[in-house]
Structures are given as C-alpha cells and as structure tokens.
Amino acid sequence: MNNPKPKLVVIGNGMAGARVVEEILKRARGQFDIVMFGAEPYGNYNRILLSNVLNGSQQAADIFMNPLAWYSENGIKLHAGVKATRIDRERKVVIGTPLKKEAPAYAVDAAAMPEAAVIEETYDHVIIATGSRPFVPPMEGFGGAGTFLFRTIDDCDQIAEYAKTCKKAAVIGGGLLGLEAARGLMTHGVEVTVLEAAPQLMIAQLDAEAGQMLRGTIEGMGIAVMCEKITTKIVRVDGRIARLDFKDGSTLATDMVVISAGIRPIAEIAGASGLSVNKGIVCDDQMRTSDRHIFAVGECVEHRGRIYGLVDPIWEQANVLADVLTGLNPKAEYLGSKLGTKLKVMGVELASMGETKPSLPDDEVVIYREPSRGVYKKLIVRENKIAGAILLGEIDTAGVLMQMFMADTVVSARRADLLFGTATGAPVLSVFDLPDHAQICNCNGVSKGAIKEAIQIGKCHSVSKVGGCTKAGLGCGSCKSLVAQLIEAYAGEVTEDPSEHYYVPGVPLEKSQLVAEIKRLGLKSVSAVFRELGGGKEDPGSKVGLASLLKTLWPGEYEDERDARFINDRVHANIQKDGTFSVVPRIYGGVTTPDELRRIADVAVKYNVPMVKFTGGQRLDLLGVKKDDLPKMWKDLGIPSGHAYTKGFRTCKSCVGTDFCRYGVGDSIALAQKIERRFQGVESPHKMKLATAGCPRNCSEAYVKDLGAVAIEGGLWEIYIGGAAGGSVRKGDLLCTVKTHDEVLTLMGRFMQYYREHGKYLERTYHFVERFGIETLRKIIVEDSEGIATRLDAGIQQAVDAYKDPWKEAELPAYPAQFSAPELAHALAVAENNG
Amino acid sequence: MSTINLGSIEKIPIGQGICFNVDGAEIAVFRQRDGKLFATQNRCPHKQGPLSEGVAGGGKVICPLHAHKFDLATGAGSEPHECVKTYAVCEQDGSIHLSL
Numbered sequence: 003m004n005n006p007k008p009k010l011v012v013i014g015n016g017m018a019g020a021r022v023v024e025e026i027l028k029r030a031r032g033q034f035d036i037v038m039f040g041a042e043p044y045g046n047y048n049r050i051l052l053s054n055v056l057n058g059s060q061q062a063a064d065i066f067m068n069p070l071a072w073y074s075e076n077g078i079k080l081h082a083g084v085k086a087t088r089i090d091r092e093r094k095v096v097i098g099t100p101l102k103k104e105a106p107a108y109a110v111d112a113a114a115m116p117e118a119a120v121i122e123e124t125y126d127h128v129i130i131a132t133g134s135r136p137f138v139p140p141m142e143g144f145g146g147a148g149t150f151l152f153r154t155i156d157d158c159d160q161i162a163e164y165a166k167t168c169k170k171a172a173v174i175g176g177g178l179l180g181l182e183a184a185r186g187l188m189t190h191g192v193e194v195t196v197l198e199a200a201p202q203l204m205i206a207q208l209d210a211e212a213g214q215m216l217r218g219t220i221e222g223m224g225i226a227v228m229c230e231k232i233t234t235k236i237v238r239v240d241g242r243i244a245r246l247d248f249k250d251g252s253t254l255a256t257d258m259v260v261i262s263a264g265i266r267p268i269a270e271i272a273g274a275s276g277l278s279v280n281k282g283i284v285c286d287d288q289m290r291t292s293d294r295h296i297f298a299v300g301e302c303v304e305h306r307g308r309i310y311g312l313v314d315p316i317w318e319q320a321n322v323l324a325d326v327l328t329g330l331n332p333k334a335e336y337l338g339s340k341l342g343t344k345l346k347v348m349g350v351e352l353a354s355m356g357e358t359k360p361s362l363p364d365d366e367v368v369i370y371r372e373p374s375r376g377v378y379k380k381l382i383v384r385e386n387k388i389a390g391a392i393l394l395g396e397i398d399t400a401g402v403l404m405q406m407f408m409a410d411t412v413v414s415a416r417r418a419d420l421l422f423g424t425a426t427g428a429p430v431l432s433v434f435d436l437p438d439h440a441q442i443c444n445c446n447g448v449s450k451g452a453i454k455e456a457i458q459i460g461k462c463h464s465v466s467k468v469g470g471c472t473k474a475g476l477g478c479g480s481c482k483s484l485v486a487q488l489i490e491a492y493a494g495e496v497t498e499d500p501s502e503h504y505y506v507p508g509v510p511l512e513k514s515q516l517v518a519e520i521k522r523l524g525l526k527s528v529s530a531v532f533r534e535l536g537g538g539k540e541d542p543g544s545k546v547g548l549a550s551l552l553k554t555l556w557p558g559e560y561e562d563e564r565d566a567r568f569i570n571d572r573v574h575a576n577i578q579k580d581g582t583f584s585v586v587p588r589i590y591g592g593v594t595t596p597d598e599l600r601r602i603a604d605v606a607v608k609y610n611v612p613m614v615k616f617t618g619g620q621r622l623d624l625l626g627v628k629k630d631d632l633p634k635m636w637k638d639l640g641i642p643s644g645h646a647y648t649k650g651f652r653t654c655k656s657c658v659g660t661d662f663c664r665y666g667v668g669d670s671i672a673l674a675q676k677i678e679r680r681f682q683g684v685e686s687p688h689k690m691k692l693a694t695a696g697c698p699r700n701c702s703e704a705y706v707k708d709l710g711a712v713a714i715e716g717g718l719w720e721i722y723i724g725g726a727a728g729g730s731v732r733k734g735d736l737l738c739t740v741k742t743h744d745e746v747l748t749l750m751g752r753f754m755q756y757y758r759e760h761g762k763y764l765e766r767t768y769h770f771v772e773r774f775g776i777e778t779l780r781k782i783i784v785e786d787s788e789g790i791a792t793r794l795d796a797g798i799q800q801a802v803d804a805y806k807d808p809w810k811e812a813e814l815p816a817y818p819a820q821f822s823a824p825e826l827a828h829a830l831a832v833a834e835n836n837g
Numbered sequence: 838m839s840t841i842n843l844g845s846i847e848k849i850p851i852g853q854g855i856c857f858n859v860d861g862a863e864i865a866v867f868r869q870r871d872g873k874l875f876a877t878q879n880r881c882p883h884k885q886g887p888l889s890e891g892v893a894g895g896g897k898v899i900c901p902l903h904a905h906k907f908d909l910a911t912g913a914g915s916e917p918h919e920c921v922k923t924y925a926v927c928e929q930d931g932s933i934h935l936s937l
C-alpha cells in the first residue's frame with residue numbers, strides 16, 4: 003500500500019454516529035479508514051421507532067437502518083458491544099473494552115468483561131457520538147427487577163417481558179417519550195398511570211390549555227394521568243414492587259416502573275480525556291471540541307449552551323461535520339436548530355413547534371378550540387412569521403406549518419389558512435418555493451433536493467417509492483403529505499403504489515373497486531378475473547387472495563379452480579417443513595370422548611404417525627403424515643376436519659366453566675361447542691381463533707382471541723373482538739355485553755361477515771379492528787347504524803349453510819392426482835433415446 | 838440426451854404441478870392454464886420445499902414453504918443466489934415428454 007489514508011475513529015454507533023459516517027461516505031467515499039465503537043451489540047437502528055416496537059406495531063428487526071452487513075460492505079470496522087473508555091491524546095489512540103451482555107449500554111459504570119482484552123485504535127480524527135442516557139430523578143429504590151428506562155432495543159425487550167407478569171405499571175415522566183412509553187405499555191395488557199411532576203403533560207411543547215386537553219385525550223384511551231406527583235420512593239414487598247410513595251404523602255399501587263424523565267448527555271469519555279465538558283461536550287460551530295482533532299455530534303453535544311434531544315438538529319450537525327471533515331466546505335457552520343415535533347402515540351394527533359406562549363408585546367396569537375372533538379390549534383406569529391404553533395386533534399396542516407416555521411417564511415395574511423388550509427383548497431405554501439436544502443423528512447433528514455432527484459431522475463412517482471429511495475416518510479410519517487405534494491409538483495401526479503392499495507398485486511384495483519367490478523362483470527372464477535381485470539395475465543401471487551374473495555362474494559356459486567388454492571387447502575392439511583402434512587381432527591369446544599381418543603390413537607399407530615401433539619387450540623395434531631395417507635386416515639378417523647390450515651374459522655377453545663369450575667358464572671363449554679358447530683369452515687381474510695371463558699379469570703384466554711366471549715356476573719356475556727396472542731399481543735376490544743348464547747352467536751357472526759367483506763387479504767382481526775376503530779364497529783354491528791345488520795346476518799348464514807366437511811373428499815377426490823405421492827418414472831419408461 | 842414419456846397429460850390437474858420421481862431425481866412438471874408445460878427440479882434451493890405443491894401461473898411458481906418465487910422457464914429465483922434447474926418438456930399426442 004502507498005500512503006495510508008487518514009484514520010477516523012467514531013465513538014458511538016447510534017443515530018448521530020452512523021449518520022455522520024453516511025454523510026462522509028456520500029461526500030468522499032474512500033477518503034478515510036473508518037473504525038467505529040458501539041456500546042450496543044448491534045448495527046445502527048432507528049431509535050425513534052422504539053416506541054412502535056414497544057407498542058407492537060413494528061418488530062425490532064424492522065427498525066434497523068444500518069445492519070451489520072452495511073459496515074462490512076462499506077469497509078468500516080465496527081467494534082460492536084465495545085465501549086470506548088478513554089482517548090489517549092498523547093499517543094493518539096482510542097481505548098475500549100467489550101461490555102458484558104447484560105450491562106445496559108448507557109450505564110455509567112457499565113460492567114466491562116473482566117478478562118476482556120483492551121482494544122486500541124490509533125486515530126487521526128475522532129468523532130464522539132455517544133448520545134445520552136435517561137435521567138433518573140432522585141428517589142429511593144430505583145434499580146433492580148421491575149424498574150426500567152426506555153432508550154434501547156434491550157430496554158424494550160425487557161419492559162415487554164416484565165409487563166407480562168404485571169397488572170399495573172407506572173410511567174414517571176409525562177413528556178413526549180413518557181406518553182409513548184405509556185401507550186406502548188398499554189398494548190401489553192397492563193393498567194398504566196403516567197406521573198408528571200409539572201402541573202401538565204408535555205410541558206416543553208404545550209401550553210397549559212393544550213396540556214389539559216391532551217390529558218383528556220390520553221385518559222380517554224384508558225391511561226391514568228396524575229400531575230404534580232414527585233416520586234420519593236419505590237416500595238417493595240417480598241422483593242416485588244408494590245407501590246410508589248409521593249412527596250405529597252399520597253401513594254400509588256404498581257407492579258413496575260418505567261422512568262422517562264429526560265436525558266443527560268454521555269460525556270464521561272470526553273471528561274476522562276481532558277476535553278472541555280459543561281452540561282454536554284462543548285463544541286464550536288464546526289462541531290469541534292477543545293481538541294482540534296476531536297469532534298462531537300448528536301445528543302452528547304453542547305452547542306452555544308444548548309443541548310438537543312431530537313434527531314432533526316443532529317442531521318444538521320452531521321451535515322456540517324461531514325462538510326468540514328471531508329474538506330468539501332471547511333467553513334461550514336452549524337448555528338443551532340429550531341425545534342418541532344410530532345407525538346407518535348396511536349390515536350393522538352399532536353404536532354408542536356417553536357414557542358408555546360407569546361413572549362413579545364407585538365406577538366399575535368391565533369387560537370381555535372373545539373373541546374368536543376379534542377381539537378386545539380394555536381399559532382404565534384411574530385413579524386409575519388411563525389414563532390410557534392400547536393396542533394392537537396387535527397394536524398392536516400402541520401407539515402406545511404413546520405416547513406414555514408423552519409424556513410422563516412412570511413405567512414399568509416389570512417391566518418386561518420394556516421390552521422385549516424385555504425377555502426379554495428389552494429396550497430398555503432407552494433412546495434415549488436422551498437429551497438432545495440429545505441428538510442422535508444425531519445426523522446431521516448431528507449432534503450427537498452434529494453426527494454426532487456428521486457422523483458425526476460429516479461422516477462419515483464409514489465410516496466412509498468420515494469421512501470424506498472430516500473428514506474423520506476419512513477420515520478414518524480408526518481412528512482408524507484409533503485412528499486405527495488412534491489411528487490405532484492414535479493411529476494404531475496402521484497401514482498398510488500400498487501402494493502399499498504391493491505387487494506392483490508396482480509390486479510390493479512382496490513378492494514372496493516375490485517368487488518364492484520367482479521360483481522358487475524359476474525366473474526366467478528380466478529381465471530375469469532385475470533382475463534377481464536388483470537390484462538389477461540395470470541399472477542401466481544394473486545391467485546390465493548382472489549380465490550378467498552370470490553368465495554366470500556359468491557357463496558355457493560363460486561367456480562372453485564383448485565390451482566388457485568394454497569397447498570393446504572388443496573389437500574385439507576397443513577404442509578410441514580419436510581413436505582409432510584399434519585392432521586387435526588375437529589374437537590368441538592375442546593371436549594372429546596374416550597371413543598374419539600381411541601380412534602385417534604388407533605389411526606396414529608396404524609399410519610406410523612411420528613408425533614402426536616396437543617395443539618394450542620385444545621385439540622390433537624397428528625404430525626408427519628405422507629400426502630397419500632391423508633384420505634385413508636380421515637376415513638378411519640370419522641371425525642370432520644378441524645380446519646387447522648385454512649384462512650378462516652379455526653377453533654373455539656373453552657374453559658371448564660360452570661360444569662366443574664368453582665368460579666364459573668356462565669356455561670362456556672356449551673357456548674364454545676355451539677360456536678364451533680356453527681362457524682366451522684367459514685373462510686375469512688385471515689385465520690380466526692376463538693375462545694369462551696366462564697368468568698373473567700379468563701383461563702381459556704378469550705380476551706386475546708380474534709373473537710372471545712367471557713361470562714360475567716348477572717348471567718351476561720361480554721364479546722371481545724380483535725384480540726391477539728401470537729407475534730403481536732393485543733387485548734381484544736369489548737364490542738358489547740349480551741344475555742344469551744344466541745345473541746353471542748348472532749353478533750359474532752355479524753362481525754365475521756363484516757370482516758369477511760371489508761378485511762384486506764391476510765389482515766388479522768387485530769389490525770382490522772384497529773383500522774376501523776371499535777367505536778365504528780360497535781355502531782355498525784351492534785347499533786346497526788348503516789342498516790346492514792340483516793344483510794350481514796344473511797351473508798354469514800349463507801356461508802354457514804355452504805359448509806361441507808372437506809375431508810369427505812377422501813371418498814371422492816376433487817381431481818385424480820389430489821393426494822398422489824410422486825409418481826415413479828424410470829429407464830423402463832424411456833420412449834425414445836436419441837443419444 | 839434422453840426423452841422420457843411420463844404418460845398422459847391429464848394426470849396433471851390444470852394449473853397445477855405434480856412431482857415425478859425419475860430414477861431417484863424428483864422433477865416437478867407444471868401444466869399452466871394456457872396449455873404451456875414446464876419442468877424444474879422439485880426441491881426448492883432454499884429449504885427443500887416441494888415446488889410441485891406450490892401455486893403456479895404466469896410462468897412462475899411460488900414455493901409453498903416460504904414463498905420464494907422461481908421463473909419456470911429460466912429457473913431464476915426471486916432471492917439472490919437461488920435458482921432451480923429447468924428441463925425441456927412438451928406435450929405430444931396427449932402425453933408428457935421430458936428431456937433429460
């Protein structure tokens with residue numbers, strides 16, 4: 003090698019560290035040898051989306067922005083799980099030690115591996131991007147089981163895991179993060195109380211009135227809020243948290259505590275290395291610390307006396323630093339940032355920017371309030387520019403306001419336009435007028451210029467394509483409307499992305515349009531749909547979805563082309579990883595007889611079934627069956643199919659209920675059996691698993707089923723819908739309370755039919771119920787607000803009547819090769835051999 | 838190269854595939870709705886899923902196990918570094934003729 007490249011060591015592999023490296027690579031790939039230290043044992047992920055991970059709407063795996071492969075692809079050496087402890091400025095080396103796996107990455111005294119070798123990296127330049135750690139207000143008893151902070155993927159995992167053992171949780175801190183944590187905790191089935199020291203929520207972003215209104219909205223979601231509560235002590239009984247004591251003498255019973263009361267920069271490494279540190283690591287306008295070879299960026303920085311806790315300023319800092327380090331613009335300057343945020347709590351629309359109260363005598367304040375809908379809008383205008391704004395409950399104009407606020411744009415004389423859009427629908431702010439460097443996506447730091455390029459050069463004409471190309475819109479999502487406006491401005495019109503709205507990828511129609519066309523043209527088979535609506539092109543990825551829809555639309559009349567079925571539905575059994583199948587006979591309500599059990603045992607022996615297992619749905623699974631044995635086994639069993647393979651009604655579990663249980667208040671077994679007999683074989687957009695419980699102790703887990711019925715005192719039944727206890731966990735929403743088994747059957751059926759008609763293919767009920775909202779569904783299904791109840795009831799009745807046990811095909815296969823094993827063909831069969 | 842007569846085309850349900858075991862080699866033969874025939878190795882390169890049990894159409898098959906997709910004519914796969922072997926196959930007088 004000739005001249006070695008200058009070596010850049012980055013300490014901290016979070017949002018700021020990884021971003022600055024990306025910016026450097028963008029400007030001058032190959033200029034530096036880059037080494038990174040990251041205390042967390044992962045690549046870089048989008049910390050902002052941890053709130054979604056906690057509330058279950060995203061998986062941890064989905065939020066990685068720079069997976070480990072990214073580092074190797076870009077020639078970056080990453081010490082993952084290694085904490086840098088000191089910079090030896092004499093020798094110009096950074097010194098680090100690997101962390102123990104269980105130590106939180108941000109702990110002050112994070113336990114290093116005792117015997118771990120010290121890692122040293124020489125440097126020419128260092129960037130410190132160590133971020134911050136959660137602040138724990140002084141109180142007795144914090145630390146140990148049941149107390150948590152909310153900063154990393156590991157924190158999220160631990161909170162979710164521990165919540166399973168709890169009934170009540172307290173969140174200390176009623177700011178942006180505290181509320182996101184509270185909403186996340188709620189999805190784990192605990193009762194949540196938010197404790198705020200100030201007299202209102204989100205004091206940094208809201209005025210008192212908006213704080214009060216937000217409190218109402220939050221409480222309406224089932225989260226308790228207590229303000230002016232200062233926790234002094236976490237009290238344990240028998241080693242488990244029992245309650246919190248407050249300064250005012252009051253107490254609150256709780257099983258766990260999450261603290262989210264602000265952040266403090268992680269600056270020890272700078273201090274230990276003799277750099278100047280005040281609240282954070284002190285930097286100049288070029289992001290340089292007191293040593294000219296060492297820079298800092300992100301939440302660990304103190305710039306002009308300010309510390310930032312949002313990503314937006316960090317992107318600006320990273321840009322400046324990359325310009326300076328690469329020499330692209332050595333005079334680039336960071337002059338501080340304006341702040342705007344959006345609360346990412348499902349069900350709360352809230353955006354806030356700049357100042358919350360007027361501060362100069364000439365400040366103009368515009369306020370609109372509509373308490374009945376929880377809407378509050380406030381604008382502070384100073385010298386015809388936006389000095390601050392709060393939008394609660396309705397935030398359509400937030401994107402535009404934020405742009406004008408950030409860019410100091412002179413605003414329209416009609417202030418109302420800023421809060422509601424213009425009466426004519428003309429844009430308040432023309433996106434044409436924004437400069438190219440204006441930041442559109444604040445989460446991912448994407449400028450108008452980059453989006454314009456994606457639209458004009460990359461030919462991305464849909465919001466999701468622009469997102470795929472630039473990352474715009476993939477954070478909190480609040481900039482999507484601006485992205486759409488940009489597409490309109492530069493490409494004429496927004497193309498809706500097929501994969502987003504089409505019912506299936508191969509037919510360019512949304513579900514409602516597709517249904518209308520299918521009905522208008524009377525299309526009753528999948529091939530007919532491809533012929534008439536899919537441009538004559540067959541798409542294997544769309545066949546199964548279309549089949550499911552057609553079957554719902556034409557009960558009894560659907561032309562069942564078996565090639566449009568997934569293998570499980572062709573052979574009425576679940577395909578296993580080795581290509582064998584499983585047989586699950588129907589056991590109504592989980593109640594069987596010795597005779598049935600004996601037959602199941604006999605069949606298992608006769609066909610050498612390698613495993614017999616109890617399923618999660620209270621029945622028996624015979625696993626590892628060869629395809630050609632299936633029909634023989636069904637005949638021998640003489641029990642109908644349990645439909646353990648269909649996208650449709652699966653099973654209804656029950657608890658022992660009034661028959662034997664001493665707590666039972668309702669006959670859960672009889673109900674489960676009635677449900678299962680009625681709805682067996684009914685198909686739907688995705689599977690439906692049900693349960694009934696004889697009392698709220700809920701032994702059969704009815705609260706977390708797609709549909710559940712729970713008996714309560716007074717001879718009543720509660721019906722829950724949209725529960726889940728699979729990859730996502732969600733408690734179902736209470737639809738209504740009824741008196742009789744028959745009413746349960748009617749309402750469950752009505753909901754099923756509505757779901758069958760309106761659910762997207764492969765949309766589970768928990769997404770469906772969240773998409774429509776329980777209020778809306780209750781109106782339609784219980785109160786019959788649309789007058790369609792009779793039609794829905796008739797629809798489900800038709801599906802019930804169309805039930806045929808598919809295992810009857812054992813007697814008469816639907817087509818010759820339905821259950822055939824691979825056919826043998828060998829040399830004997832050679833017809834001609836032309837060498 | 839040898840050609841094997843696998844017997845009547847009617848064995849293969851329309852729009853589907855079935856698996857033949859040709860001297861120990863598993864070969865999937867697909868009969869598309871438009872009459873086109875395709876043949877590929879039966880086992881998916883991902884985790885050995887049986888492609889003959891997949892949903893096929895439009896010149897493609899989707900593996901029943903993890904939904905990786907393969908082009909029936911070229912063998913090209915939807916995932917990088919995954920492809921399947923294809924064989925020439927045609928219909929003559931109502932029977933399937935496979936070239937090995």
Ligand SMILES: Cc1cc2nc3c(=O)[nH]c(=O)nc-3n(C[C@H](O)[C@H](O)[C@H](O)COP(=O)(O)OP(=O)(O)OC[C@H]3O[C@@H](n4cnc5c(N)ncnc54)[C@H](O)[C@@H]3O)c2cc1C
Nearest residue numbers: 014016017018041049050085086107132133300301312313
């Ligand atoms: C749940 C949650 C939601 C949020 N939502 C939003 C939002 O909606 N909008 C918004 O703008 N901001 C939001 N934020 C704030 C945003 O995530 C932070 O501003 C941003 O992550 C800060 O980036 P950073 O790189 O400075 O710090 P970090 O992302 O914390 O990265 C620092 C990294 O350095 C590592 N490290 C520390 N010390 C060392 C050492 N000595 N050696 C090696 N590695 C070290 C740390 O372990 C960490 O991985 C949210 C934060 C959280 C926790």
Ligand code: HEM
Nearest residue numbers: 618619620655658662663664665666698699700701702703
């Ligand atoms: C006197 C009342 C009760 C009776 C008769 C009873 C009976 C049973 C029985 C027989 C089982 C099956 C055990 C097995 O499969 O090995 C079971 C499982 C279970 N019980 Fe109870 N139980 C009672 C009370 C409770 C209570 C009060 C709860 C919850 C608070 C509960 C929660 C559970 C759970 C979660 C399961 C596992 C369910 C499954 O595997 O699907 N039980 N119960």
Ligand code: SF4
Nearest residue numbers: 657663666696697701
């Ligand atoms: S849910 Fe209630 S009635 Fe049913 S078994 Fe459990 S405790 Fe008994």
Ligand code: FES
Nearest residue numbers: 881884886900903
């Ligand atoms: S085995 Fe074919 S996709 Fe996994």
